[in-house]
Amino acid sequence: MNRFNLQPRFKDSPHFKDFWTKGNGKQLIRFSGAEVSFKDFEKFSPYFYHIDEAGDQVVKDIYLTKNFTRHQEKLKATFVTEFLKVMKFPKVQKNCFYKHKKFLTGWIMTY
Numbered sequence: 001m002n003r004f005n006l007q008p009r010f011k012d013s014p015h016f017k018d019f020w021t022k023g024n025g026k027q028l029i030r031f032s033g034a035e036v037s038f039k040d041f042e043k044f045s046p047y048f049y050h051i052d053e054a055g056d057q058v059v060k061d062i063y064l065t066k067n068f069t070r071h072q073e074k075l076k077a078t079f080v081t082e083f084l085k086v087m088k089f090p091k092v093q094k095n096c097f098y099k100h101k102k103f104l105t106g107w108i109m110t111y
Helices: 014-021 024-032 041-049 053-063 068-086 091-099 101-109
Strands: none
Touching: 014 024, 053 068
16 A cells, blocks of 8 residues: 555544534444544555445446446345355354344445
């Protein structure tokens, strides 16, 4: 990973503070339980340029070439069961996944 000299340019701006204290960022913190701070900014800032190549390819191959709504519904309908068919999980992990399937399905359906 390349080393960049990034600075948190917007950390003192109103829109940034509102995002993390009032907006979606506040909800994300509550949902994830993450601790948000600038304490380790330099350590993690190189990930700003890190990309999800597999995710980008899905967007290019599917979302940009096919009907978005239809594809999204297909993903919602098949994600949980197809995911388990493809991945090789130990039985204990599969049981845990199935136990939480209702929660996961509900969470996926909201996005």
